[in-house]
Amino acid sequence: MSQKTILVTAANGNVGSSLARRLLDQGFKVNALVRNTASTSARDLERHGANIFQGDYDDIKSLENASRGIWGVFINAFPIRGTLDELRHNTNVIKVAKEAGAKFGIYMSAILTQYKDELPDLNPQHERYHYWESKYGTEEALQAAGFDYWTILRPGTFISNFFGPLSSFAWPTFQKQHLLISPVPPSGTIPLVDPDYIADYAAAAFAEPNTFNGLAIDLANEDITLKDFGKLITDNTGIQITVNHVSKEDAVAHGIPASFAVWFGWIKMTNYHTDYERLDQLPVKRTTVTEFLKKNKNSITAFLSA
Numbered sequence: 001m002s003q004k005t006i007l008v009t010a011a012n013g014n015v016g017s018s019l020a021r022r023l024l025d026q027g028f029k030v031n032a033l034v035r036n037t038a039s040t041s042a043r044d045l046e047r048h049g050a051n052i053f054q055g056d057y058d059d060i061k062s063l064e065n066a067s068r069g070i071w072g073v074f075i076n077a078f079p080i081r082g083t084l085d086e087l088r089h090n091t092n093v094i095k096v097a098k099e100a101g102a103k104f105g106i107y108m109s110a111i112l113t114q115y116k117d118e119l120p121d122l123n124p125q126h127e128r129y130h131y132w133e134s135k136y137g138t139e140e141a142l143q144a145a146g147f148d149y150w151t152i153l154r155p156g157t158f159i160s161n162f163f164g165p166l167s168s169f170a171w172p173t174f175q176k177q178h179l180l181i182s183p184v185p186p187s188g189t190i191p192l193v194d195p196d197y198i199a200d201y202a203a204a205a206f207a208e209p210n211t212f213n214g215l216a217i218d219l220a221n222e223d224i225t226l227k228d229f230g231k232l233i234t235d236n237t238g239i240q241i242t243v244n245h246v247s248k249e250d251a252v253a254h255g256i257p258a259s260f261a262v263w264f265g266w267i268k269m270t271n272y273h274t275d276y277e278r279l280d281q282l283p284v285k286r287t288t289v290t291e292f293l294k295k296n297k298n299s300i301t302a303f304l305s306a
């Protein structure tokens, strides 16, 4: 059993909490960095055996505390619109972890980051400029940090976005009207990913550093049309989901953020498709969107019935 210690940042979050549990189950020690130590998630992790560290990415002392004796670090700061805070936060984590002697850094980035310089109109006035600069800059900082091992995971769209706090922002007619309005053409696919699957990858990488060292991996469970996704939700919950494809202008009039159409335009422009052949060669079992829906059936049904 390994007794290496991993610092998991954003350990109260979707991926961090899932990863921390996996690492503990695999026999790692986990230092879980959270802001809110009283959260249900932090208390669950503590019961599971994690060492909980209260901290903030701007509080270097708190990062130093949480980094003492670590072998690996999971880097996952949060984008803050219109700022490069995410880049500064991630850089702080990387620097402190390296100084503490960490050998392995894993960063959760996002798909399309590698195309940052090809995305049209991505000037400092663009609303997504800071997002991509932060993701790209962190990928560069990780590779330059001098860790013995590094891995970059670039997930697509979290399936959980549809059923949590982000839903009302991205899909304002979904929770109450069970209607997905989309500016994406009917044939357009979205790379959907289960946060637990990302955690599976990060946990596998920490367990097998030589296999994952130096890899940047686009991650999704399935590239799927919205109609097919709506049907899967209906099949799994019995709740009828309707999908309407409309023009960009109509979507915006229905409250869909304009950035969604822009993001999909970039998916098309870069001809992005998840490379499942490559994923299936790596030693992590790929799960399906249906498995996510089954696993979360109760909470999804409650969300759509609220």
Ligand SMILES: NC(=O)c1ccc[n+]([C@@H]2O[C@H](COP(=O)([O-])OP(=O)(O)OC[C@H]3O[C@@H](n4cnc5c(N)ncnc54)[C@H](OP(=O)(O)O)[C@@H]3O)[C@@H](O)[C@H]2O)c1
Pocket (backbone or CB within 6 Å): 010, 011, 012, 013, 014, 015, 016, 033, 034, 035, 036, 037, 039, 055, 056, 057, 058, 076, 077, 078, 079, 089, 108, 109, 110, 111, 155, 156, 157, 158, 161, 195
């Ligand atoms: N959602 C998607 O579709 C998607 C797709 C690709 C990439 N991503 C990336 O995934 C990341 C989010 O991951 P996630 O969904 O696992 O996280 P999450 O559930 O959104 O949680 C974010 C966590 O960050 C912590 N946090 C925020 N600001 C902090 C600070 N200043 N110092 C310390 N901790 C701080 C919060 O801690 P407390 O709870 O303790 O306050 C919170 O638990 C983002 O970088 C996002 O861009 C998301």
